[in-house]
Amino acid sequence: MWQDKIELAMPYDFDYLLFRLEMDKLNYVDFKKRSVLVPLRIGQEKHVVTVTATGTTANPSFLIEGQDKARKKELLVQIADIFAWDQDLRVIQQFFAETDLAGLFEAYPATPLIREFDPFSNLVKTIIHQQLNMAFAQTLTARFVTTYGEQVDGVWFYPTADKVATIPYQELQDMQFSRRKAEYVIDTAKKIVAKELNLTSFYDKSDQEVMQQLTKIRGIGAWTVQNWLMFSLGRQDLFPSSDIGIQNALKLHFGLETKPTAAKLDEWNQAWKPYRSYAAMTLWRSIEEG
Numbered sequence: 001m002w003q004d005k006i007e008l009a010m011p012y013d014f015d016y017l018l019f020r021l022e023m024d025k026l027n028y029v030d031f032k033k034r035s036v037l038v039p040l041r042i043g044q045e046k047h048v049v050t051v052t053a054t055g056t057t058a059n060p061s062f063l064i065e066g067q068d069k070a071r072k073k074e075l076l077v078q079i080a081d082i083f084a085w086d087q088d089l090r091v092i093q094q095f096f097a098e099t100d101l102a103g104l105f106e107a108y109p110a111t112p113l114i115r116e117f118d119p120f121s122n123l124v125k126t127i128i129h130q131q132l133n134m135a136f137a138q139t140l141t142a143r144f145v146t147t148y149g150e151q152v153d154g155v156w157f158y159p160t161a162d163k164v165a166t167i168p169y170q171e172l173q174d175m176q177f178s179r180r181k182a183e184y185v186i187d188t189a190k191k192i193v194a195k196e197l198n199l200t201s202f203y204d205k206s207d208q209e210v211m212q213q214l215t216k217i218r219g220i221g222a223w224t225v226q227n228w229l230m231f232s233l234g235r236q237d238l239f240p241s242s243d244i245g246i247q248n249a250l251k252l253h254f255g256l257e258t259k260p261t262a263a264k265l266d267e268w269n270q271a272w273k274p275y276r277s278y279a280a281m282t283l284w285r286s287i288e289e290g
Contacts, residue, residue: 002072004064005054006080010090011110012060014053016285017083023288025138026145026156037155039117040078042071048153049075051083057110082115084234092278099271101279104253108285113277119199119232120192121158126224126231127184128177143175144185164189184219191217199232207235230277239276241265249283 014034021036022029028037035052047068055061066075080086089110096105116122128144129137148159148167164186172182191197197217202210207229214225223242229235240246247259250268254260260268272279 002066002069004072004076005061006064006085007055007059007061008085010060010088011058011093012085012089012112013057013110014060014062015057016108016111016289017114018053020285020288024141026142028155037153038079038082039152039155039157040075041118041157042074045071046150046152046157047071047075048155049079051079081234082117084112084114087112087236092275095275096272096279096282100268101253101272101282104282104286108282108289111278111282111285113230113234113236113281115234116231118158119228120161120189122232123188123199123220123224123228124158124164124185126227127188127219128181130181130219130221130224140175140177144172147175161189161192165193180219188217188219203233207238230280236277237274239265239269239272239280241269243280245287246280246283249287253283253286 018029018031018034018036021027022031030036033052034054035050038049038051040047040049045068047066050063050065052063052065053060054063064076064079066072068075089112093105093109096102116125124144125141128141132140145156145158148163150157150159167186169179169182169186172185173179177185188197192199202213205213210229210233211222211225214220214228215222223240226238226240230238230240241262247265250256250265251259269276269279
């Protein structure tokens with residue numbers, strides 16, 4: 001077993017992250033210990049790393065624990081990337097203090113933009129969530145993962161693309177997937193297995209390039225790509241205007257009688273460049289925490 005301690009030189013609200021991570025019932029979150037178990041892969045290996053907050057939002061520090069000492073360095077790099085400990089939230093706070101979202105960022109400060117634990121898993125989850133209400137989407141996701149994934153030390157790992165590519169469409173339909181959604185999930189995995197799609201190749205591409213390439217795949221639209229860019233690649237300047245939660249949060253923030261139009265959203269978010277992903281995160285947070 002190995003341990004490592006991390007201290008950040010900026011405010012960072014880990015307790016909010018635990019609240020958000022706990023929304024996905026497949027995540028293992030312990031509010032009392034202020035910790036989360038993170039499933040990570042290195043090649044075919046599966047590792048579970050524990051991240052525990054030992055400091056405060058104003059003075060954050062963390063204890064990182066794992067089992068395989070030989071993989072400590074690689075796992076620490078993955079954890080730092082996922083929790084975006086290289087971002088400077090003070091810069092974000094100062095930027096939005098000069099915008100019309102200043103009150104929102106004052107009420108919900110130090111909100112980080114963290115990544116999902118695995119890019120393929122996140123793409124699958126986002127496809128499942130398309131055009132479904134949150135409760136049913138989570139139910140479908142849980143059925144999918146607990147049927148085809150693997151549990152290690154009490155933590156669920158999503159199935160790999162190799163595994164998903166072999167699933168018959170009818171099996172997902174029997175779980176209440178629509179035929180089209182079953183095809184979208186399985187066919188995307190088949191493209192990865194056939195090396196027609198390489199998710200890691202997108203790390204060095206622009207948002208526009210990723211959007212152009214991923215939306216060519218049947219079943220993947222702009223909303224899916226925007227969410228994947230934010231939560232898999234950690235891109236800082238995405239604003240999913242079509243998201244209902246974003247629209248409702250802005251309606252509340254600006255005291256509107258109806259949700260803002262697409263044209264108004266496009267007009268407003270120009271002032272939030274180049275940190276529109278943080279605007280989106282803080283807007284979501286404002287309605288999640290009430």
